[in-house]
Amino acid sequence: MSAQGKTARHAASPVTADEFAARLAALAPSKHLAVAFSGGPDSLALLILAAQWAKRRKAVSLHAFTVDHGLRAASAAEAKRAAAMARALGVPHRILRWTGAKPASGIQAAAREARYRLLLDACRAAGVSDLLVAHHLEDQAETFLLRLARGSGVDGLSAMAPARPLAEDEPSVRLIRPLLDLPRDRLRATVRRSGLQPVEDPSNENEAFDRVKARKALAALAPLGLDAARLARTAGQMARARAALESATAALLSGHAVLSPFGHVEADAAALAAAPRETGLRALALIIRIAGGNDYSPRLEALDALYDALLQGKLGAGRTLAGVKLAASGARLIATRELAAAMKAEPLALRAGEQALWDGRFRVSLPKAPRGQRLAVRALGQAGLAQLVAHDIVIPKAPKPALLALPGLWREGALVAAPHLGTLDPRIACHAALRRPAAFPSQALAGKA
Template sequence: MNAQDETARSSSSLRAAPVTAREFASRMSSLDAGKTVAVAFSGGPDSLALLLLASRWVRGRKGAKLHAFTVDHGLRAASAAEARRAAAMAAQIGVPHRILRWKGEKPSSGIQAAARDARYALLLSACRKAGIGDLLVAHHLEDQAETFLLRLARGSGVDGLAAMPASRFLSADAPQVRLLRPLLDLPRGRLAATVSKARLAPVLDPSNEDERFDRVKARKALALLAPLGLDASRLARTAAQMARAREALEAETQALLSEHASISPLGFAEVRGEALAAAPAETGLRVLAALVAFAGGRDYAPRLAGLEAVHAAILEGELGRGRTLGGVKLAFRNGVLTVSREVSAARQAPSLWLRAGEEGVWDGRFRLFLTRAPRNLRFEVRALGPEGLSDLRARKAALPQMPSAVLHALPGLWQGQKLIGAPHLETSGPDIELHVSLRRMPGRKSGNPAEKA
């Protein structure tokens, strides 16, 4: 941040009123925040304001606990020292603090996106280890407006233009942790005033003024748009209106799924073609997106262009022998659209290794729990494949009447080339018990699929 910007920000903070404890408590109450929370704390002015407010909120609640986590991405020489400064500030405020380091090689391109993904992964893991249910982040009114502009520039639809929700789950997997944004409707100047009143000096990240990054360009564009009436408040209100529209569309989508779709515990789905065709295009696309994400083991659906092409083929009766999209196969039979995992994609899924008492997710679709097995053995979960299915047939196992491709994409429990069992098909060794369940149901998202903030 240059001297002129710093002067302007200081002047703005003097004019703005600090955020009161009552205002913050009201926002935390509306988000139904739990008693054990954490703050994603960079040491910057926004997250410092959040930490100050959260520490006062915790002191006013019996049994409440607060933690602060700082992610050191290691992308700049000064990052380690900045993380230590953040730790010192947290200690000064009286909040337990941990530094989380992003280790390993860093990508040469798309660094901001990679850093964001790494940051949330580290924060999610830290919250789970500490038994924390809610993670607070300091996104504010201008952040929301910048996000709206960035999504608009990318040609986003309703989901993207709904921008950042005040609450979402960080992951579809248990134990779940919520990401909460209690400051989302508050302007940056009021957060700066909160810090100024506390007489603390925040850490200033020079990358926040680096115009190579799109978010910095959007921030500067806001100042140019304000005279036209497109200020941060107006853009954030538009994002809120889009969020309400998204909620209505999601309700319609869930209603169609509930009435006309069936979900198999074997990880595939079916939906009546006539119901899909009769639905408004936006609802039909969302149903397709939900089913493709479910059967493909993905948190998010494929790009809109691919979904639109498949949807058009369904409406025009040109799906033919089927199509593939997002690692799944879509095919019509007797007026029913079946959405199932591509065998080749399932076979490429990373193996899950389990010992007795361990659990994990395989292929993004199934959660497996090895409840009983010899203690000295480690087993591999990978696709059943043609070889596993042949083995089961040789054992004269009772197999369900369905396409072999669906069975090929199911998980098998292996030791080397030996199939030990296939949990869906109720086969296992005499001393082995493996439980399997769907990771999640279609249409139940961990957050806004367009969200990248």
């Protein structure tokens, strides 16, 4: 057989409509979907398949959103090409632009954060419940390699989930990955069959980026049996181990910790110390995350040192980690937001009818306020608490550090309301709901300390 014949024989086959429909059905999609569409080969394959799927179903809406990060001169033209391809497939399209100053360092992380923020806003505006992304088998394997190189543990080495909330505190919009078990070459074959020409991002071949290095390392490892499929299976095994550990952590917290509406946590220190170390560390990390409004757990080295202090009864008057103060009070461990960290929270101003997340912890809303007034949201601090006391507002019994780090609404330097405690201006109505990331198990922090 000729070389050409062998190539044809082993050429990857396009993904069929039935294959895609089965994978999407397993994720229980809503009737209002969107595709994160860069215009590249992977996302183009996804849009082609999603457009075919949507056309066969009644009352299903499909959108395509392209984020223009504005980091390359060609990005605007590429976004317009993506729009043209979406139109050719009959899919409504919108370009989302990342505007404003860009950071001098950590640009990839900042771009990723901006991308998902823009996509979430677009989904909300269009009434979309599910955002489809084109992560595939090699993406899964490359992610495993990158995290292995960074020394990640079970959590980091876990597989990307087929479905998760797009934002931790926004479960109404899901990010779903229907192509996770499909290899890249089958997606490319799907694009070739369509006749459309994808956008090729030159950064995908730039070895300055770690993911490009991981892709080439994966090709070198394949002859040893460490191919994409094998690494993806290992990532899946890690995901099952992670689920078991999270279940044990949830059981520990649900029986021995209490989450206050003021955002602080009280836990049975002895129960945390008596737990297997991995479970105890995870429980402590979760407590710090929720008390500090953090998206990520503290670094393991610092967390280990803090847990050792807990085991040895050496917390004393308190230690601070990731903007959270942890102190022992008798048999209890009390975790409160560090006031200095709360005072440094990003400035926030609200008008009547607006709401926003403050300090990563509280979603503050302002249903009623004098027309045209902008109220600043910042920590109560000593000054705010003193003003409440001076106006005979009853202060509930709670750790003082937790009260000082609560949000207050200020006008020209004077406190006008504290959503948790009371208002000094009858024309103002405000509320604050504690942010509870979806990563926290539903039963966690529901028990008694």
